[in-house]
Amino acid sequence: MATPTEGEPFAEAAGEAVQSAVMSVRLIMAIADAVRRQQQRQKKGTEEELPPAEQAATDAKEELKDLLPADISVALLKGADWPQLAQQMMALKKAGVDLEQLLPRVGEIAVTVRDQVAANEQRIARDGTGQWEKLLRETLPAGPVREAILSSPTWPDIAATMGRLDERGVDVRQILADAHDEGLGVDRAIGKVLAAGEAPPASRDALLSWGPLTTGLDTPANLDLGDRVRALRQLSISLQENERYVRLVKEAMPGREQDANLMVTAKQWPLVAARMAKMESEGKPLADHLAGLMKDTSWEKGPGTFGSRLAHAAAHVLSHPPGEAPAVGRPVVSTAAARSQSSTVGPIKPHAVKGAAPSERGVAPHREAVPAAKSGKTR
Structure with a gap:
């Protein structure tokens, strides 16, 4: 979907669609970061510190080249939380995650979200009271990804993002299912790196x-x-x-x-x-x-x-x-x-x-x- 030029009647809707796609990227990266933190807490007893924001923003910008659609990439770089997102990306890379494998798959998910919102002529009201933990347990199988999400200190932010995506007509269940697969990949990649070091004994x-x-x-x-x-x-x-x-x-x-x-x-x-x-x-x-x-x-x-x-x-x-x-x-x-x-x-x-x-x-x-x-x- 091409980004509309200034003055087109659908420019506002398209802008909202791109922002929804950006939100989906943030959601998936937040889940991936939660898995990273969980792995490091379990295997090392502590989380590795995030890299410096300024350097991470520069390095992450290079990583994004040709790996995400241009409109989504530009919107990410302009976002107020770009430094934090960049830190998460570079922390994942340092932990052993291949961003050249991860980011294109995240981009595909973001494009799906963007197109869903663009095709949705009006927002639909949210059903129920926002029981996102229930939805998460119904959608994701028990395992390291679900445990990492629910035990993460950023879970309230993740749940809030799910709510906003739902309001914009996005299939949150499908996003979670896709993010779960990527989370497993992150879990395995980080696990390989951490397993190379000495691990504390089982309880x-x-x-x-x-x-x-x-x-x-x-x-x-x-x-x-x-x-x-x-x-x-x-x-x-x-x-x-x-x-x-x-x-x-x-x-x-x-x-x-x-x-x-x-x-x-x-x-x-x-x-x-x-x-x-x-x-x-x-x-x-x-x-x-x-x-x-x-x-x-x-x-x-x-x-x-x-x-x-x-x-x-x-x-x-x-x-x-x-x-x-x-x-x-x-x-x-x-x-x-x-x-x-x-x-x-x-x-x-x-x-x-x-x-x-x-x-x-x-x-x-x-x-x-x-x-x-x-x-x-x-x-």
Whole structure:
């Protein structure tokens, strides 16, 4: 879309469209910067300082050449917040992000926004009360990007920008989905650079939880199960979602609500809730899986606390097709295997650790076979 010349009747609307595109660029860069900060906090315990504004503005201007549409690029450079945006861009580059790969994709998103606004003849009123956190949780999957956005000190500004874009007729859900993909790229790029240095060890909770409770989940290496609210936030679960999962468990255990209460107050409960959230996002029937808790009640007796045993049993039935979960065996945590895998502080990617620590060096823990309880069979 060419920029209209002075005096054209649509000049004002076109100018608004370009400004909306600029806002989308700022939103995506703010999300990318939030991911950068999160990565550095997790792996180094602190954020790297932003480069000097004046030098960053000069360097970033060079980076923008031919990477963004001319009208959007000019509008960015004229914006009052250009020095801050430039600092974010150069901080990302310093952290290991290839701006020549990132900026063209951001430009494509900005062009889409610009054209959406230009085609929208009148603004539409915002629906609802601006529950942007709810929209974010509905749109983005649980993981490092969503956690970085919601835990960022700039989240209120990000939410306000989403509201303004929505008022101008922009599909904010699509913007978030596109920004999420770029955020993952930023997460990986920065993770590679930071992983090259020495990283602090995984938390005790992350080590002790390694095994059936965390198989297939994105669990942060600094997991803090001692703080229930923080643990739920680390696992990208809202308090409202947690309350719903608690209700589902109680409904699956009619007449044994007190037992269910012991499970949901157990230290391991956030991991069970995280598994339920993952399954729900995949469209799996939680109620059918949880029904297995009443079919195999071997969790009533055994080592450990009652709530802990029931939490492991819940993770067990959730990890198998309804009605096909084998008898529950005693979970064994391989702390040695966990330590050998905890080279970074970022969210741990899905692992399939199911059994005890390997008896020989060099054998990956996820290759170990797990004997079915009392069956005498081995793989």
